[in-house]
Amino acid sequence: MTNLKQVDCDLLIIGAGMAGMAAAVFAAKRGISTVQCGSSGGLLFASGLLDLLGVFPVENGRTWDNPWDAIDTLTASSPDHPYARVGRETIRESFLELAAFMSDAGLPYRFQPHANSTVLTGLGTCKPTYGVPLSMWPGASALSDTPPCLLVDFKGLKEYSARQIVEIHKKSWPDLRAVRVTFPGTGKTAELYPEQLARSLEGEEIRVKLAKTIKKQLRGETCVGLPAVLGIYQTSAIMAEMEALLGVQVFEIATPMVSVPGLRIHEKVQLKLPPDKIRQFFSTRIERVESSTDNGFRLHARTMQETIAIHARGIILAGGRFLGQGLSADRFRIRETLFDLPVTQPAKRDDWHSLDFFERSGHPINRAGLEIDRSFRPLDRGGEPAYDHLFAAGSILAHQDWIREKSGSGIAIATAFAAVNAFFRQQ
Ligand SMILES: Cc1cc2nc3c(=O)[nH]c(=O)nc-3n(C[C@H](O)[C@H](O)[C@H](O)COP(=O)(O)OP(=O)(O)OC[C@H]3O[C@@H](n4cnc5c(N)ncnc54)[C@H](O)[C@@H]3O)c2cc1C
Incomplete structure (x- = not known):
């Protein structure tokens, strides 16, 4: 009843x-x-x-x-x-x-008062938008300035491929590179979802391990793009910590659903x-x-x-x-x-x-x-x-x-x- x-x-x-x-x-x-x-x-x-x-x-x-x-x-x-x-x-x-x-x-959020910004999507397309979450904002500048940049994805993460993004943009962004790494603690897990990764990055230990894994992959890049999984409650702090640990700028790219920024x-x-x-x-x-x-x-x-x-x-x-x-x-x-x-x-x-x-x-x-x-x-x-x-x-x-x-x-x-x-x- x-x-x-x-x-x-x-x-x-x-x-x-x-x-x-x-x-x-x-x-x-x-x-x-x-x-x-x-x-x-x-x-x-x-x-x-x-x-x-x-x-x-x-x-x-x-x-x-x-x-x-x-x-x-x-x-x-x-x-x-x-x-x-x-x-x-x-x-x-x-x-x-x-x-x-x-x-x-x-x-x-960041806005250009009188202009749309263009951001990368997880499918590799470019999208005009107005309000950009601060965690994605450096990605908009990277897309227009094309600095040496490493895009990272994770084994088992569904519907997001760093390599696909690089394939689409390699002509206009020659210094863009993709790497797929194992997300800490998920070696044997077959399928990963953005929400699960975002919740685990709320823990400091996982962040430090992830930063070590990514750092080993850097070849002089000045920025790192990650799928939007940098936590749910403390994204700005997590982003700042990852930047400090990696010594480069970090940004997020929106993933298809379930979307952590949503x-x-x-x-x-x-x-x-x-x-x-x-x-x-x-x-x-x-x-x-x-x-x-x-x-x-x-x-x-x-x-x-x-x-x-x-x-x-x-x-x-x-x-x-x-x-x-x-x-x-x-x-x-x-x-x-x-x-x-x-x-x-x-x-x-x-x-x-x-x-x-x-x-x-x-x-x-x-x-x-x-x-x-x-x-x-x-x-x-x-x-x-x-x-x-x-x-x-x-x-x-x-x-x-x-x-x-x-x-x-x-x-x-x-x-x-x-x-x-x-x-x-x-x-
Ligand atoms: C895949 C996807 C990607 C998107 N990406 C973007 C983007 O990049 N940029 C952007 O600006 N917008 C984006 N949007 C659009 C945006 O998030 C909103 O979906 C859109 O603006 C419409 O919002 P809404 O609140 O009108 O409707 P909805 O988002 O459809 O919400 C309707 C709500 O009403 C509730 N509801 C309906 N009937 C009842 C009832 N009888 N009782 C109680 N609750 C009820 C539903 O449960 C739901 O919570 C995206 C949407 C989707 C689906």
Whole structure:
């Protein structure tokens, strides 16, 4: 039998991906009594890079050095895009507020104020992004300056190959070299995962052993690139210690999922949020909305152990798309899963995807999502706000294609900021 718990709050945030986490940070800064529900899944996939806008319009694949110029162009041509709704100055404010919180939480980021930076990915590709975790920042300079550099990977580590990165870049970066070493204490282990390595590097003994192993491989290189496994809680200190032990600059490269930088955001933001204001229930799904009026919402959430009855005056819906399950698709249409809000989508299923899978302009289904008003309230079938105090943020919103635009975290952060501010102004 499961227990029933009652929880009251001013604001319920549904979702624990980047949009839900950012909304929790902004709500905490405004002193709003908040409950957050969702799984950490969204963030465990995220690379930790904070993209703002790298490509626009996606139809012609135009890339931009200055993401703010890109946002101006987008705002002029796509008034329904979430960025056009937020506005350039508010987007900037949202990034500054989040970055300051992250820095206090021990997650420092670097930005070039008016330019995207290009970083290496674990697949060997180059990616334009805006906010770069400090641990990856020296990698961006190394990519442009091409100093003698050693890329290290580990026997048994899945989906990351230093040799592959070198193969892709050897023409433009002749002094780049790859080496595969045994991670200390894992000689007989068949498969290694980034999270497991990051947790073991929290221990000093393993760090010293790893540094000794890598040092033996250096042939005059001035920097060392490692997969992003330099701890979860003390990354800056671990990086500084590795640099001191190796005598060269060290940087991290994002790995595919499970991504340690995403896990760091999940863990460290959680530790920094004030528990008296923000109560977080992870591995928890809102199962159903029991009642919803303009005065408040009653919902049921379920964890493995208990059912939680939540009463909230307002809600920020940050449930994501199909992966997060904020949207789902049956044979005929795409639905919003909790409130059955109307979803803007192609008229028929045959139009969801373009015939060419690699179609440059993307597939119409990627732009499906919720319509909102100026206060980020989802609209009902009559085009009016569905509820006075229901707001939406993140990738659940229509008229954006964050994967192709390289705008994932940016849309999540900026719209969470706008939605929390709209709720706060109603108080
Ligand atoms: C593989 C991958 C790589 C990425 N890399 C980058 C990158 O390099 N740079 C970048 O800027 N962005 C990146 N992103 C994007 C970014 O991390 C976010 O996924 C994206 O911005 C959307 O965030 P979101 O919070 O809107 O949705 P999601 O991340 O999908 O989160 C949705 C959340 O809602 C919860 N939820 C849904 N329904 C319910 C319910 N009924 N009850 C409770 N909870 C519910 C889910 O459990 C989940 O926690 C990447 C994403 C992925 C998947």
